[in-house]
Amino acid sequence: MPLPGPAAANPLQCNTCGVVLSSTSNLKRHFMTHTGERPFRCQVCGVTYTQSNNLKRHYMFTHGGHGGQQSTAAASTACQASNLGTLGP
Numbered sequence: 001m002p003l004p005g006p007a008a009a010n011p012l013q014c015n016t017c018g019v020v021l022s023s024t025s026n027l028k029r030h031f032m033t034h035t036g037e038r039p040f041r042c043q044v045c046g047v048t049y050t051q052s053n054n055l056k057r058h059y060m061f062t063h064g065g066h067g068g069q070q071s072t073a074a075a076s077t078a079c080q081a082s083n084l085g086t087l088g089p
């Protein structure tokens, strides 16, 4: 497939603002600042971030702890158990 212009010579260069990143993962992450994509979401208050480090920092400062995925799994298990308990007459 044809490449659009000489700017595409560097695969690590952002084709939106022209900045050159040190790796493809950095370029991917950088490009999210242009698309507005924020894949990292706080499970407590729902705020979204473009970088996992920012979300981690938000969680530590705002909610004072680490991720709550384990407690969520435990809660669903307890819910199933209580549902089974209420089935009997």
Ligand SMILES: [Zn+2]
Residues within 6 Å of the ligand: 014, 015, 016, 017, 018, 019, 030, 031, 034
């Ligand atoms: Zn850019």
Ligand SMILES: [Zn+2]
Residues within 6 Å of the ligand: 042, 043, 044, 045, 046, 047, 058, 059, 062, 063
């Ligand atoms: Zn939060």
